[in-house]
Amino acid sequence: MISVEVKTFSIETLREFSTRVFLHFGLPKADAAQAADVLASADLRGIDSHGVARLTSYFELLSEGLINPKPKIKIVRSTPSTATVDGDNGLGLVVGPQANEIAMDMAEKAGSGWVSIGNTNHFGIAGYYVLKALERDLIGWAMTNSTKLVTPLWGAERMLGTNPIAIAFPAEEEPPIVIDMATCAAAYGKIEMARRRGETIPQGWGINSTGRGTTNPDDIVAGGALLPLGSDRERGGHKGYGLGIMVDVLSAVLSGANWGPFTPPFALRQEVPARSVGKGIGHFFGALRIDGFIDAAEFKRQMDDYIRTFRATKPAPGTNGPLIPGDPEREAEQVRRKKGVPLIIPVVEELRAISQKTGIPLE
Amino acid sequence: MISVEVKTFSIETLREFSTRVFLHFGLPKADAAQAADVLASADLRGIDSHGVARLTSYFELLSEGLINPKPKIKIVRSTPSTATVDGDNGLGLVVGPQANEIAMDMAEKAGSGWVSIGNTNHFGIAGYYVLKALERDLIGWAMTNSTKLVTPLWGAERMLGTNPIAIAFPAEEEPPIVIDMATCAAAYGKIEMARRRGETIPQGWGINSTGRGTTNPDDIVAGGALLPLGSDRERGGHKGYGLGIMVDVLSAVLSGANWGPFTPPFALRQEVPARSVGKGIGHFFGALRIDGFIDAAEFKRQMDDYIRTFRATKPAPGTNGPLIPGDPEREAEQVRRKKGVPLIIPVVEELRAISQKTGIPLE
Numbered sequence: 236m237i238s239v240e241v242k243t244f245s246i247e248t249l250r251e252f253s254t255r256v257f258l259h260f261g262l263p264k265a266d267a268a269q270a271a272d273v274l275a276s277a278d279l280r281g282i283d284s285h286g287v288a289r290l291t292s293y294f295e296l297l298s299e300g301l302i303n304p305k306p307k308i309k310i311v312r313s314t315p316s317t318a319t320v321d322g323d324n325g326l327g328l329v330v331g332p333q334a335n336e337i338a339m340d341m342a343e344k345a346g347s348g349w350v351s352i353g354n355t356n357h358f359g360i361a362g363y364y365v366l367k368a369l370e371r372d373l374i375g376w377a378m379t380n381s382t383k384l385v386t387p388l389w390g391a392e393r394m395l396g397t398n399p400i401a402i403a404f405p406a407e408e409e410p411p412i413v414i415d416m417a418t419c420a421a422a423y424g425k426i427e428m429a430r431r432r433g434e435t436i437p438q439g440w441g442i443n444s445t446g447r448g449t450t451n452p453d454d455i456v457a458g459g460a461l462l463p464l465g466s467d468r469e470r471g472g473h474k475g476y477g478l479g480i481m482v483d484v485l486s487a488v489l490s491g492a493n494w495g496p497f498t499p500p501f502a503l504r505q506e507v508p509a510r511s512v513g514k515g516i517g518h519f520f521g522a523l524r525i526d527g528f529i530d531a532a533e534f535k536r537q538m539d540d541y542i543r544t545f546r547a548t549k550p551a552p553g554t555n556g557p558l559i560p561g562d563p564e565r566e567a568e569q570v571r572r573k574k575g576v577p578l579i580i581p582v583v584e585e586l587r588a589i590s591q592k593t594g595i596p597l598e
Numbered sequence: 599m600i601s602v603e604v605k606t607f608s609i610e611t612l613r614e615f616s617t618r619v620f621l622h623f624g625l626p627k628a629d630a631a632q633a634a635d636v637l638a639s640a641d642l643r644g645i646d647s648h649g650v651a652r653l654t655s656y657f658e659l660l661s662e663g664l665i666n667p668k669p670k671i672k673i674v675r676s677t678p679s680t681a682t683v684d685g686d687n688g689l690g691l692v693v694g695p696q697a698n699e700i701a702m703d704m705a706e707k708a709g710s711g712w713v714s715i716g717n718t719n720h721f722g723i724a725g726y727y728v729l730k731a732l733e734r735d736l737i738g739w740a741m742t743n744s745t746k747l748v749t750p751l752w753g754a755e756r757m758l759g760t761n762p763i764a765i766a767f768p769a770e771e772e773p774p775i776v777i778d779m780a781t782c783a784a785a786y787g788k789i790e791m792a793r794r795r796g797e798t799i800p801q802g803w804g805i806n807s808t809g810r811g812t813t814n815p816d817d818i819v820a821g822g823a824l825l826p827l828g829s830d831r832e833r834g835g836h837k838g839y840g841l842g843i844m845v846d847v848l849s850a851v852l853s854g855a856n857w858g859p860f861t862p863p864f865a866l867r868q869e870v871p872a873r874s875v876g877k878g879i880g881h882f883f884g885a886l887r888i889d890g891f892i893d894a895a896e897f898k899r900q901m902d903d904y905i906r907t908f909r910a911t912k913p914a915p916g917t918n919g920p921l922i923p924g925d926p927e928r929e930a931e932q933v934r935r936k937k938g939v940p941l942i943i944p945v946v947e948e949l950r951a952i953s954q955k956t957g958i959p960l961e
Contacts, residue, residue: 314709316679317890346677347712351891374848387920390911394920404847412847414840420833439833446914464827464834469800470783471827475834477777477923480908484767484775488900489891495907512903527680528714528852537851540875544858545843548753551809557750557757560840 239431241577248598249287249576250275252586255595256290260297260304262329270328273359276366278576281567282415284424285360287578291585292357292502293326299503302326302356308333316345319490322355324515327379331358335367335377335520342373342522349521353490354514357381357501361401362415362564368522369405369413372531376521377401378482382505383496385419385479386460388472391446393460394496397423398482403561405525406538413561418478419461426452426461439466485519492517602794604940611961612650612939613638615949618958619653623660623667625692633691636722639729641939644930647787648723650941654948655720655865656689662866665689665719671696679708682853685718687878690742694721698730698740698883705736705885712884716853717877720744720864724764725778725927731885732768732776735894739884740764741845745868746859748782748842749823751835754809756823757859760786761845766924768888769901776924781841782824789815789824802829848882855880 250271257267270293278286296302306325310318318337322330334352341348358364361377368375381396397417404412421440429436429452436452443449444458448467455461464475487494490513497508498516525531542559550556578586590597613634620630633656641649659665669688673681681700685693697715704711721727724740731738744759760780767775784803792799792815799815806812807821811830818824827838850857853876860871861879888894905922913919941949953960 312891314887314890317709317886319891345708346680347710349710349886349890386914387908387911389914389917390920391914392912394908394911402844404851412843414844416834416837416840418837420828437832442914446912464837465783466829466833470802470829470833471779471838473921473923474779474781474827476920477779480775480923481765481777484901484904488767488897488904489888491892491896494900494904512900523680523712524677525852527677527712528675528682529854533854534851537857537875538847541847541851541857545750545757548750548757549755549809551749551752551754551805554752557753557839558836560836560843 240580242580242583243575243577244598245575246275246279246572249278252590252595252597253287253290256294256589256593257326259593259595262304262326266326266329269332270326273328273332273363276363277360279568279571280360280362280564281571282360282362282564283578284422286576287586288582289357291589293328294589295503296356306330310337316341316347317349320350320352322352322515324354325356327356327358327516327518330355331364331518332367334518335364335375338520338522339368339371339373339375342524343371346527347521347523350519351485351490352518352520353487353492355492355516355518357516358518360415361399362403362413364520365401365403365413365415369403369411372405372525374523374525375401375403376519378486378519380483380486380492380494380498380517382498382500383508384423384461385463386442386446388463388465388468388476390460391442391444395463395476395479395483396498397461398479398486400478400482404538405535406542407532407535409539409542410559410565411561412538412542412559413564415560415564418464418475418482420464420466420475421461423461426455430456439470482519487513487517489519490517603943605943605946606938606940607961608938609638609642609935612641615953615958615960616650616653619657619952619956620689622956622958625667625689629689629692632695633689636691636695636726639726640723642931642934643723643725643927644934645723645725645927646941647785649939650949651945652720654952656691657952658866659719669693673700679704679710680712683713683715685715685878687717688719690719690721690879690881693718694727694881695730697881698727698738701883701885702731702734702736702738705887706734709890710884710886713882714848714853715881715883716850716855718855718879718881720879721881723778724762725766725776727883728764728766728776728778732766732774735768735888737886737888738764738766739882741849741882743846743849743855743857743861743880745861745863746871747786747824748826749805749809751826751828751831751839753823754805754807758826758839758842758846759861760824761842761849763841763845767901768898769905770895770898772902772905773922773928774924775901775905775922776927778924778927781827781838781845783827783829783838784824786824789818793819802833845882850876850880852882853880
């Protein structure tokens with residue numbers, strides 16, 4: 236096993252760097268800060284693949300003029316509790332937070348708000364958006380479709396993105412429950428890490444280009460695909476596939492974006508889809524007012540009880556017992572706020588390359 | 599392998615029998631027919647565990663006076679797009695359809711409708727409710743919590759029900775996409791079938807009473823538990839666990855029902871929970887107006903394209919390629935409407951016992 240070398244940066248350094256990179260492309264000041272905030276949230280929460288590790292992709296797409304740095308976001312259709320938003324081909328990191336606000340504003344008036352967004356781009360971590368809902372005492376949902384990487388159960392090719400679902404529930408004394416999960420069995424980042432380390436991957440993560448299960452991470456990259464959550468028919472792979480479709484339809488078909496295998500790539504190096512069936516990619520946000528259902532204080536007391544009850548579950552042998560969803564990310568954030576964010580050297584080198592091209596200092 | 603003997607009944611016979619059994623307990627005529635319709639839907643769609651196979655459990659609970667045959671369903675709180683419903687301890691088969699109507703009515707007015715229902719009982723198949731939404735050109739969601747059977751990832755005891763999620767999307771020329779999935783790796787019915795046949799079960803379905811993975815179906819029954827979708831940490835078992843929590847909180851904490859391990863049992867033989875933290879079990883229904891987002895005809899044309907695109911996925915070796923969610927159930931329904939519903943002999947014997955006790959003829 237090869238140990239992975241890292242260099243640690245304070246979150247302020249990374250946030251400042253990202254903000255200035257976005258400003259470099261002419262984003263309005265508030266939008267640049269907003270986009271950097273979404274990336275910083277990923278880096279703080281330990282979701283390393285979705286933080287500044289992605290800045291190079293955004294940088295390249297902005298450099299090529301493939302993303303609009305000054306989008307005018309538009310509501311194209313609405314009812315009291317639903318809306319469709321056109322993201323004007325802006326950064327998802329800018330469009331997403333604005334569309335999420337629309338959903339939350341509607342929820343405060345109508346009890347709930349549901350927004351499908353088309354003509355947008357990758358929005359960072361889904362968890363960011365549901366944390367924002369918590370700040371307003373709402374139950375938030377966030378989903379997005381993304382570039383194809385995942386095969387349907389019984390398929391032999393990439394047809395769906397990793398299509399995440401996030402939802403969060405507040406408590407009173409306990410920290411909130413924050414669920415943020417891709418609908419595939421394992422993250423693509425884990426495949427890349429296994430390759431870097433020269434390790435095999437577990438059965439159930441992916442298939443090779445002929446559609447057979449593989450434990451060689453190179454096979455996934457070379458024309459293979461990730462498997463949906465559940466992995467195979469016996470263990471419920473049709474369920475993960477169904478969830479992937481759910482996210483795709485709500486995010487992209489409802490909003491008039493590209494869906495399934497036609498979802499445009501996130502990075503310049505990725506394959507351009509065979510057809511265009513809409514505009515950009517799609518997100519879906521929801522917000523529910525807790526006191527639209529139950530007294531909010533009573534709900535939170537029950538959630539305290541809920542969380543404590545689940546923490547007290549009898550542990551499986553060799554474990555410390557079940558976690559509460561959101562625990563690992565919150566703990567990572569506590570550590571990283573103090574000690575900084577460790578970046579692997581290839582990511583540091585990418586950021587340095589951006590620094591050289593733009594003249595923006597990295598530290 | 600032991601072959602399983604069956605006896606086939608027409609759906610009309612089963613529907614008539616269930617209706618008369620419910621009438622026997624004093625349910626109003628429309629409610630009895632409604633409850634029988636939910637069971638018939640499961641039997642037609644091949645979800646054998648949730649059809650008349652459950653009539654004995656309903657029969658016993660009604661006989662013991664543990665379910666209210668004449669519930670007065672009440673909206674206890676509402677906003678334009680949300681409501682909490684008290685099911686007055688009625689059959690879920692009666693309360694569920696009424697609460698689902700409330701969600702759909704709200705959606706037609708406010709764009710969306712979200713209803714959390716407490717003080718209710720098991721509601722049959724989640725798919726039934728989203729099929730009803732399709733009849734009104736709505737995107738429907740249905741969830742319910744249920745008696746504990748599933749361990750959290752890294753747990754060694756039952757803490758959550760199989761907590762299903764259903765959602766459906768209409769198309770124009772193609773049949774709709776109907777997703778209806780429990781949030782555990784495998785259905786409890788499959789454990790029972792393996793026991794009956796003297797077979798082992800795959801790794802990843804469940805644990806024994808000490809929390810270790812097992813391939814012996816008897817272990818699950820004897821104090822073990824089912825595993826969440828994803829099965830283990832490597833393959834995303836934390837995701838299935840998160841989905842189980844999501845369903846539980848939306849259905850039960852929002853509505854003031856019992857949640858997690860305190861969800862009351864579905865059958866008399868099941869263990870009574872240690873505490874009561876609310877009333878009955880909980881459901882959660884949602885409905886979205888398609889034209890709250892996009893022209894409904896355009897949506898359906900895109901869904902035709904979507905379904906055809908996914909049907910054309912390159913197949914994995916040894917398969918005919920991916921299915922569209924809802925295909926197997928719709929095909930079962932076509933066959934069973936014509937040829938009848940095959941029931942295993944133990945179920946037939948249970949129905950005959952009800953027939954003897956009530957004097958209601960079975961055929």
